[in-house]
Amino acid sequence: MTEPKTLYQKIWDAHVVDQRDDGTALIYIDRHLVHEVTSPQAFEGLRKAGRKVRRPDLTLAVPDHNLPTTARLDSQGNKVPIADPQSAAQLEALEANAPAFGIRYIGASDINQGIVHVIGPEQGFTLPGTTLVCGDSHTAAHGALGALAFGIGTSEVEHVLATQTLQLTRSKSMEIRVDGELGPGISPKDLILHIIGVIGTAGGTGHVIEYRGKVFETMSIEGRLTVSNMSIEAGARAGLIAPDQATFDYLKGRPMSPKGADWDAALAYWKTLVSDEGARFDTSVTINAADVAPTVTWGTSPEDVVPVNGNVPAPDSYADPSKQDAARKSLTYMGLEPGQAMRDVAVENIFIGSCTNSRIEDLRAAAGILDGRKKADNVKWAIVVPGSGLVKAQAEAEGLDRIFTDAGFEWREPGCSACLGMNPDKVPPGERCASTSNRNFVGRQGPGARTHLMSPAMAAAAAVTGRLTDVRELTR
């Protein structure tokens, strides 16, 4: 009998190139996604050392972070220049570096362009059982398909480009089991916010999380991507969900998915990618799906969550003095009072997008709430930013764009947009945003911006009423 293995251990073992006595291993990387922000210094490093990219065929480059989400081509079909010279220079650097090193590049006006973590699965570049990295912490998303996927820094980007490997120490394993069923109107975003609230933003540090249980087995791939995406907000570098029939159905026929005999061989292998019965996890957490309410954040850390029908917590309610201090600072920044009902909090901005929630299902959920309704007068700015050109085209084919624009939303081009305050889409200082993104850090959506994280349907509900709202009041 061989020792039962976790899914994480199986993928790890299949990628060990060289094992050192001290426990670290050289791990082969099957897939590398590259974007404009964390790659220029890596390409520069290669150039200085006279090194090539070892496997350009396993590398895919696309711009997303810096790109404005306004029209990319004018009516004559010419490129619209990017106003910010620094952003323009960074985008040009990627556009030049990719072909110079033989890497496949999806340009800004290509219909396949989008947020790296949306296009990886969409193109069939992300596959079960692979190791996948990107110079972006939300690479954890790809674990939804059963890939061991994690974010890396720029020096590691350079290391992967040069050697197609990384020197790594094996992480601990954490099982998060959610049994039961999510209630009506409760989305995968509510679930992951709830999980982060339970284990904290450092709860998963040093671990790879495997999400297990009935809730994930019955969840769509889009929903799984939302959950795994925010593993990093729970401190874990990677999340994993065992691939199943839903995963195989999702991947079949995608442009870069295996074809013919390769598909059959892949499928046979993918079906072995489950944690064995009796496999031991270093940490186990159990969550009851029935406990998950529509959830929003009140503070400046993703662990600062509360059911939307709850109240702003009192800093004194925390036992830890440093947490009390952090809560006080958060409330000052957020302009909230202890005990205040979350439902009384008015919002001026709505952002539906980001690598967490910009897929077709997210847009359908938001449009389902907005259909035949309009944004409240106090909502000054409401934007929808599809995760990719293909998501945008699909939404337009379904008429969702009209529902959004009729409700008073702007319908934008794909990119990271107002998730990170880097491109022109920013929330003004002191104003609130009901946001489907992943981080409510100080200044994240722009200097002084106040972020409340929530699901796409909840953000749509907030747009309609002009305040944080329990979406179940608006479901028909």
Next chain:
Amino acid sequence: MKSVQTVEGRAIPFGQKNVDTDVIIAAKWLKTISREGLGQGAFESIRAQEGNIFDDPEYAGASILIAGDNFGCGSSREHAAWALDDMGIKAIIAPSFSDIFSGNAFKNGLLAIALPQEAIDRLMEVAKTEPITIDMESMSVTTPFQDRFSFEMDPFRHQCLMEGLDEIDLTMAKSDAIERHEKNTDSAMHWLKPAAA
């Protein structure tokens, strides 16, 4: 990588928990295509406040930063490590670090030293008036008051830091093993090669 044997100097008793990389360096500073000059953007939102610890003349020229749990959480931006390095910080001492940040710090020869909270509390006190010494050989942090705290470090990282080894060179020396892995997967798992789009 430059070799690091010891770090000695004043330490900024910052102490804050869950310091995310957006706080260390905000997104607007990420548009650069160079690793240099990011120190001026470091901790910008904190430095905008009157009387902040980073601009306290007492700690001018400090080479160590003392922080709370989960330092460097959030985004993978290596700019956070570059910004700390550029502002003269050579080591960060905290109870824990995010996994990605500690990797990024290592790649830049920046020490990320994890010590228990009691040790952090003591060092925060000492740092107000006295310098702190980190010795890599003995893996210990000491103070002029005879405090001595031992720390652990991944042996591979410890060796690279002590000897100033270039990780890419080390890995390239193993290209035979990499090639072997590629040959094996190419025959056993041909499907791994991305289909031409």
